[in-house]
Each structure stands twice: as structure tokens, then as C-alpha cells.
Amino acid sequence: MKLLEGKVAVITGAARGIGKAIAIKFAQEGADIAFTDLAIDDNAKATEVEIAALGVKVKGYASNAANFEDTHKVVEDIVKDFGRIDILVNNAGITRDGLMMRMTESQWDMVINVNLKSAFNFIHAVTPFMMKQRSGSIINMASVVGVSGNAGQSNYSASKAGMIGLAKSVAKELGSRGIRANAIAPGFIITDMTAVLSDEVKAEWAKQIPLRRGGTPEDVANVCTFLASDLSSYVTGQVVHCCGGMNM
Numbered sequence: 135m136k137l138l139e140g141k142v143a144v145i146t147g148a149a150r151g152i153g154k155a156i157a158i159k160f161a162q163e164g165a166d167i168a169f170t171d172l173a174i175d176d177n178a179k180a181t182e183v184e185i186a187a188l189g190v191k192v193k194g195y196a197s198n199a200a201n202f203e204d205t206h207k208v209v210e211d212i213v214k215d216f217g218r219i220d221i222l223v224n225n226a227g228i229t230r231d232g233l234m235m236r237m238t239e240s241q242w243d244m245v246i247n248v249n250l251k252s253a254f255n256f257i258h259a260v261t262p263f264m265m266k267q268r269s270g271s272i273i274n275m276a277s278v279v280g281v282s283g284n285a286g287q288s289n290y291s292a293s294k295a296g297m298i299g300l301a302k303s304v305a306k307e308l309g310s311r312g313i314r315a316n317a318i319a320p321g322f323i324i325t326d327m328t329a330v331l332s333d334e335v336k337a338e339w340a341k342q343i344p345l346r347r348g349g350t351p352e353d354v355a356n357v358c359t360f361l362a363s364d365l366s367s368y369v370t371g372q373v374v375h376c377c378g379g380m381n382m
């Protein structure tokens with residue numbers, strides 16, 4: 135029996151990067167996949183095709199995770215199409231870096247809305263269905279900088295610290311309903327998000343990693359699969375660092 139057989143997973147921001155790797159790993163473990171992204175563009179269509187080839191049901195939905203109404207509408211559509219939701223991964227995220235005194239209000243608002251409010255939106259929309267089932271696993275994609283802070287990323291770090299507080303609070307509030315909530319704190323993961331960093335910055339990060347390599351999206355997907363599956367049935371309110379040992 136595969137780890138996620140019979141389960142329906144919702145993953146936000148999964149047209150590429152870490153979200154896509156999670157969707158593929160979940161599908162390999164037998165889950166049906168409903169994923170969202172800003173648009174169902176060529177990336178999203180390719181993700182759909184790759185997942186369908188694994189023999190599970192899959193559908194991509196265009197949705198701005200930062201928008202409350204949009205999110206509730208898409209969750210209703212997913213329940214109509216798939217019948218239930220067992221796993222929610224709040225993965226959609228962006229960076230808009232800048233030193234504190236140079237950061238604009240719009241940089242702050244955008245990052246907080248896309249990275250943190252989005253998770254509130256999806257948890258708010260999905261929880262009634264999980265409560266009826268009396269089971270569910272919610273996973274918030276945080277970051278090591280949500281624990282350690284990072285110069286030039288006050289908006290991003292605050293949003294990721296918020297993802298940790300949100301997961302811990304939901305774990306306390308909904309544990310009695312059979313719903314678990316955890317966070318993953320990835321370190322430096324090689325994706326389009328980090329590809330834009332200069333070689334200097336990448337070398338600086340590499341020095342801080344005891345395992346001496348950047349992480350892959352699959353490294354994060356493996357941790358996420360553990361938290362989504364019944365292997366972690368007594369784990370809730372936790373932050374799992376997936377960072378090659380940095381910031382320990």
C-alpha cells in the first residue's frame with residue numbers, strides 16, 4: 135500500500151519548484167492532486183501531464199492564493215471535483231527583498247499577503263471539510279529565516295515566522311477534530327526563486343551548510359510526504375527543518 139493511497143491533496147503554487155516536486159511525490163505515493171497557481175500556463179499544464187502519467191487524478195486551478203474570495207471559490211470547486219480534501223500544503227510564496235529603510239509598503243504588503251494571508255485563506259476554506267471528515271493534515275511552507283531572521287528579508291522572514299505561529303495555533307485549535315498542522319522550514323533550496331541570487335550570495339549560503347550542498351525540491355517533498363501521511367500521525371504543531379543543518 136502506498137503512503138497516500140485514497141487521499142486528496144491540495145497544494146498551492148505548484149506549477150513549478152518545491153510545490154511541483156511535492157505534487158509529484160504525493161502522486162507517486164497514490165494521492166489525487168488538486169493544485170493551484172496564479173495561472174494555468176505552460177508550466178502548470180506540464181505539471182498536470184507529468185502527474186496524470188503517474189495514474190492518479192489531477193487538476194490545476196488558476197487562483198490567487200492571497201485573495202480570500204478566490205480561495206474559497208477554488209476550494210468549493212476542488213471539493214465538487216474530488217469529493218474531499220485530506221491534505222493541504224500552503225506552499226505559494228514570493229520574495230520582494232530590500233533593506234528595512236528602503237522597503238516600500240507595497241513590498242511589505244505583497245509578501246505578507248502572498249506568503250502568510252494565503253495560508254489563512256486556504257486553512258479557513260478547507261477546515262470545514264476536514265472537520266466533517268474528522269481528519270486532515272495541513273502543512274505550511276515556512277523557511278529557516280522565519281526562525282533566524284535575515285538582513286534584507288524582513289518582510290519574508292516575518293511572513294515565514296507567521297507561517298510557523300499559524301501552524302502551531304491551528305494544531306492547538308483543531309487537534310481535537312483530528313486535524314494536524316505542521317510547518318517545514320527549508321534552507322537554501324535550488325529553484326527559480328533562488329536562481330536569481332548572485333554567485334557571491336550563493337557561495338555565502340553554501341558556507342553555512344554542514345551538508346555542503348543546496349537542497350533539492352525533492353528533499354523538501356520527502357519531508358512533506360512524511361508530514362502528510364499517517365507515518366506522522368502523532369506529530370502536530372512542529373517545525374521540521376530541511377536545511378542541510380544550517381542555522382542549527
Ligand code: NAD
Pocket residue numbers: 146147148149150151152153170171172197198199200225226227228248275276277278319320321322323324325326327328
Ligand atoms: P518558486 O518561485 O519556484 O515557485 C513558487 C510558485 O508559487 C510559482 O509557481 C508561483 O507562480 C506561485 N505563486 C506565486 N504567487 C502566488 C499566488 N499569489 N497564488 C498562487 N500561486 C502563487 O518558489 P520555490 O522556491 O519553489 O518556493 C516554494 C515555497 O517554498 C515558497 O513558499 C518559498 O517561500 C518556500 N521556500 C523556498 C526556499 C528556497 O530556497 N527555494 C527556501 C525556503 C522556503
